[in-house]
Amino acid sequence: MSCCKSCLHIDGARFNSLNLTQASSSFTQDEIIQLGTFLSEIPDHCQEAIITLLIRQLLNLYQYHLMTLYHAIEGIQIALAILLKHTPNDHKKISYHYYHLANTYKRIRHCKEAAECFIKAIEMARLSNEIDEEYVDMLETDLRTIK
Known part of the structure; x- marks a missing residue:
């Protein structure tokens, strides 16, 4: 899928299923979008293991990237x-x-x-x-x- 044709949709169901809603309550909307973008580039079977990492460290790593x-x-x-x-x-x-x-x-x-x-x-x-x-x-x- 091309970069212009793809669109990031972060729906509540996706965040609830990943237990991100409560954990990400201190994040800004931009940070939540960055996290969603990062996770969308990773295969589904790997996402759950990654989400168990400390979310702030993961976001900092993505921002560094x-x-x-x-x-x-x-x-x-x-x-x-x-x-x-x-x-x-x-x-x-x-x-x-x-x-x-x-x-x-x-x-x-x-x-x-x-x-x-x-x-x-x-x-x-x-x-x-x-x-x-x-x-x-x-x-x-x-x-x-x-x-």
Whole structure:
């Protein structure tokens, strides 16, 4: 399921079945949504064991994971700015960096930004003589999965 087509629905029944309603009463709505997002990415048979962990520690771990993704985005953007300024004709390397940036945006469900980066990666790949059509096809497929 693509990141834009999927939607997080945290219903009371799901939280009640996981005993999260009472345990999460001190959490903000954003924290509850983050926890639900995290759990939705884990197979059902593993969720019960994970929920037995201290919920605050689990949420802190997930927030740390998100921060690493945001730092990755920042680092890739800096690298892209340097590449675009100093080696604007290295289309292959620029395309790869846009591809990595798109995947990182996709991971945090920023679909619009991911799509923009996939489009830029495709444009750069087409400007390069070194990148084969399989790579461009892969980029186009990834772009279609988030639209």
